[in-house]
Amino acid sequence: MVRWICLGFRTSCFGFTVTNWRLIGQDNIVAFLAKSLENGNLCHAYLFSAPEHSGKTALAIRLAQTLNCIGSDPPCGVCEPCRRIASGIHSDVQVIGLAVNDEGKSKTEVTIEQIRAINHASSMPPYEGKCRVFIIEEADRMSTGAANALLKTLEEPPPNVVFVLTTSRENLVPETVRSRCVKLKLASAPRTEISQYLEKDLGFSAERAGLLARLSQGRAGWAIIAAADDAVLAERKENLDRFAETLESDFDFRFELAARLATRFGKSRVEIYRMLDQWLSFCRDLLLIKLDINDEVVNTDYMAALERLSSRVGTTEARSIIGSLSNTRQYLEQNASPRLALEVLMLGLPLLGGSLKKSG
Structure with missing residues (x-):
């Protein structure tokens, strides 16, 4: 059950413009949230969903700034609360992500200890601002214990506290948690x-x-x-070149690669997910070229390689590759054996010769 709370104060957003929030392509959601603020009430919990790096946490930060802003046109971005929130040092605004272990590596889930800590903090009144805001990133990665602990607080929310959960996989957030949040799906920015x-x-x-x-x-x-960060595109180039090399390789190479990727998956899942997504994007472009829809191609800097591959792969085969990549990502998300899932993928990719790697 979603609960609407009176914040005990009214945020002056009557003259607001969406540009204050400095978010690209999210005018409708910003307008919805601003209207709630104008009325002096807000839901106690929101679930922001969108693909990775779509602005979910940025939107949550802007909401926290607006709730605590002391400027005349919130979020002003320049008052002390706005600046402290943006810097991550405001005592009433916390961002909770995946915990880090003793070796400095991210854990695979949001832990019950993290949720218990924010449950305790939420029971106390705001220390330096008007409202406490807890932003839980990757809410789909909460452990069962963490989700159950959060549920108790969502069922009986404290006053002047807002929870914002973010996820790129809304379907994996427990239904009991989802049903107690207002669900807002961020738009794809033009x-x-x-x-x-x-x-x-x-x-x-x-x-x-x-x-x-x-x-x-x-x-x-x-x-x-x-x-x-140039490293982002450098990693993409490495991943796409690896894909081209894989298509040209024999099964010995592929099984060795599957073993290396499975080991890497154990250390950093997000890197392998990102690689698979880039392979999938590349193959989607391949299918678009096969269907003569070149205007929608994303990887335009790899057009020459895509056209070379298009001459050697049929439409049905392109669809099959896309299906194999999608299934592999799904299997990994469902905790299948990484090595087995990746080996099955390697067996399903076509065996090609020649050179595909050149991007120009």
Whole structure:
């Protein structure tokens, strides 16, 4: 059951514009949240869902700033509370993600200890602001114990406390938790808006901004990260070159690669998921070329390689590769044996010769 709470104060958003929130492509959600704030009430819990790097946490931070802003046009971004929240040092706003173990590696779940800590903190009144906000990232990764512990607090929410859960896999968030949240699905940001922001606000060339906007597939956060960090595109190139090499290789190479990737998966799942997503994007483009829908191709910097591959792979085979990649990702998410899942993938990929790696 969703509960609506009176915050005990009214946030002055009557003259608000969506530009205050500085989010690309999320005007409708911002308007919805601002309307709730204008009325002086808000739900005690929200579930923001969207693909990775789509702006979920950024939206949650803007909401926290708006709730605690002391400027005349919240979120002003310049008052002391807004700046402290943006810097991650405001005592009433906490972002909870995957815990880190003693070796400095991320754990695979949000733990019950983390949830118990925020349950305790939520029972206390705000220390320096108007409202406590707890942002739980990757809510689908909560352990069973953590989800049950959070559920108790969601059922009887304390006053002046808002929980924001974020996820890229809403279906994996327990239904008991989902049913107690207002569910908001972030929109896919228009390619033109992302490109314009990168070009006009960040100063990138029109060509680079256009490429990043395409590659982002509506994820503004990804585009901004990739624009600032060359390692993002370098990793993508390595992954796509590896895919081309795999298609050209024999089964001995493929099984060795599957073993290496399975070991890597045990250390960093997100890297393997990202690799599979990039392989999937590449093969989606391959199918689009086979169907003569070139305008929708995402990996335009790999057009030459895609056209070479298109001449050697049929439409049915392209669909089959896409299915194999999608199934492999799903199996890994369902905790199948990483090595077995990846070996099955390698067996399902076509055996090709020649050179596909050259991007130009």
